[in-house]
Amino acid sequence: MHCVLSLLFKKVTLLVIVYSDNSMIHIDRLEYYIREELNKTAPRTTVVLHPVKVVITNLDNESIINVDAKKWPAALSNDGSSYYKVPFTSILYIERSDFRKNDSKDYYGLAPGKSVLLRYAFPIKCTDVIYGDDENSVIEIHAEYDFLKKTKPKGVLHWVAQPSPGVEPLKVEVRLFEKLFLSENPAELEDWLSDPNPNSKEVIHEAYAVLSLASAVLGDKYQFERLGYFAVDPDTNSEKPVFNRTVTLRDAYSKGNLALLKRKESRWVVWTEKNNIIFSTKLFNATQAIERIIRLMESWTQL
Numbered sequence: 001m002h003c004v005l006s007l008l009f010k011k012v013t014l015l016v017i018v019y020s021d022n023s024m025i026h027i028d029r030l031e032y033y034i035r036e037e038l039n040k041t042a043p044r045t046t047v048v049l050h051p052v053k054v055v056i057t058n059l060d061n062e063s064i065i066n067v068d069a070k071k072w073p074a075a076l077s078n079d080g081s082s083y084y085k086v087p088f089t090s091i092l093y094i095e096r097s098d099f100r101k102n103d104s105k106d107y108y109g110l111a112p113g114k115s116v117l118l119r120y121a122f123p124i125k126c127t128d129v130i131y132g133d134d135e136n137s138v139i140e141i142h143a144e145y146d147f148l149k150k151t152k153p154k155g156v157l158h159w160v161a162q163p164s165p166g167v168e169p170l171k172v173e174v175r176l177f178e179k180l181f182l183s184e185n186p187a188e189l190e191d192w193l194s195d196p197n198p199n200s201k202e203v204i205h206e207a208y209a210v211l212s213l214a215s216a217v218l219g220d221k222y223q224f225e226r227l228g229y230f231a232v233d234p235d236t237n238s239e240k241p242v243f244n245r246t247v248t249l250r251d252a253y254s255k256g257n258l259a260l261l262k263r264k265e266s267r268w269v270v271w272t273e274k275n276n277i278i279f280s281t282k283l284f285n286a287t288q289a290i291e292r293i294i295r296l297m298e299s300w301t302q303l
């Protein structure tokens with residue numbers, strides 16, 4: 001079932017579920033269950049979607065320090081299979097959105113003079129920034145790493161380094177999805193066709209990934225640290241792995257609402273992209289509904 005889940009999750013996120021009394025079930029609820037499942041079954045890995053270059057000025061440009069990254073949050077230190085090796089080298093990449101020219105109290109990313117922890121590796125401190133001609137776009141960040149790990153910064157960032165000096169990281173394609181419609185229930189609208197979310201799909205053609213993702217095959221699913229859960233897309237090939245985001249890590253759904261959902265007995269209706277009712281059936285809980293959706297998706301892929 002897990003395999004099917006990872007294959008079909010993307011389509012599931014395009015669905016909207018409503019009760020027969022027309023009250024909406026937030027897609028957040030469905031996503032809550034998906035996250036619960038994937039938290040247990042999807043190993044952690046690292047991808048930087050919008051890379052900005054960081055040069056570690058106090059590390060020799062020929063050095064490669066292999067650090068242990070966790071595949072599972074609860075990995076025991078004596079369980080080697082729960083870790084994977086990643087190289088830390090003098091040229092690495094962080095998310096563009098994790099750097100700001102102006103620091104502030106509530107900001108945990110990198111800024112001039114500020115330190116952050118590169119997860120599983122070292123704290124780094126930004127010592128210099130090279131800006132483009134517009135004086136705002138960041139070309140390159142210079143930083144020093146604290147190899148004794150004495151600094152304890154609040155912010156923790158994900159990162160991908162050059163696997164060896166002068167070699168670019170693995171490039172992967174990543175497709176991000178958001179809800180297909182802007183309103184919660186497009187069926188309520190007179191003109192639901194005018195409601196699609198313009199940001200429902202974003203394709204990033206060249207994200208940087210750790211090398212272990214080169215061997216990802218269809219059916220594999222991962223948590224990209226800080227970014228969400230992703231499944232390997234059928235378009236993937238040996239030259240370029242392709243991943244679809246199933247859900248982000250954000251969890252807007254509280255335990256209180258969950259209890260309510262479990263108690264409620266109702267009829268579920270599933271709407272597709274085209275707003276066709278695919279099924280309308282009496283189900284007693286969300287687990288059943290999700291199982292039903294998965295079976296349905298299986299039959300779709302067999303067509």
Ligand SMILES: *[C@@H]1O[C@H](CO)[C@@H](O)[C@H](O)[C@H]1NC(C)=O
Pocket residue numbers: 006007008009010011175231232233234244
């Ligand atoms: C990934 O997204 C593409 C659309 O960009 C879609 O055609 C494909 O079915 C999705 N793959 C999975 C595994 O959901």
Ligand SMILES: *[C@@H]1O[C@H](CO)[C@@H](O)[C@H](O)[C@H]1NC(C)=O
Pocket residue numbers: 036039040073074
């Ligand atoms: C994910 O699973 C770990 C145990 O492996 C648990 O400690 C953590 O709270 C879970 N995270 C979420 C968001 O459920």
Ligand SMILES: *[C@@H]1O[C@H](CO)[C@@H](O)[C@H](O)[C@H]1NC(C)=O
Pocket residue numbers: 101102
């Ligand atoms: C950063 O701070 C400077 C000076 O305080 C200000 O002029 C500038 O607009 C700020 N930039 C951003 C992106 O907030």
Ligand SMILES: *[C@@H]1O[C@H](CO)[C@@H](O)[C@H](O)[C@H]1NC(C)=O
Pocket residue numbers: 061062165166
């Ligand atoms: C490393 O630095 C040396 C001296 O600055 C330079 O000659 C060499 O080309 C650099 N190597 C790489 C892989 O960038």
Ligand SMILES: *[C@@H]1O[C@H](CO)[C@@H](O)[C@H](O)[C@H]1NC(C)=O
Pocket residue numbers: 262284285286287288
């Ligand atoms: C929900 O449905 C599943 C599958 O039929 C069942 O195993 C589970 O016990 C049900 N949970 C609740 C809270 O009724």
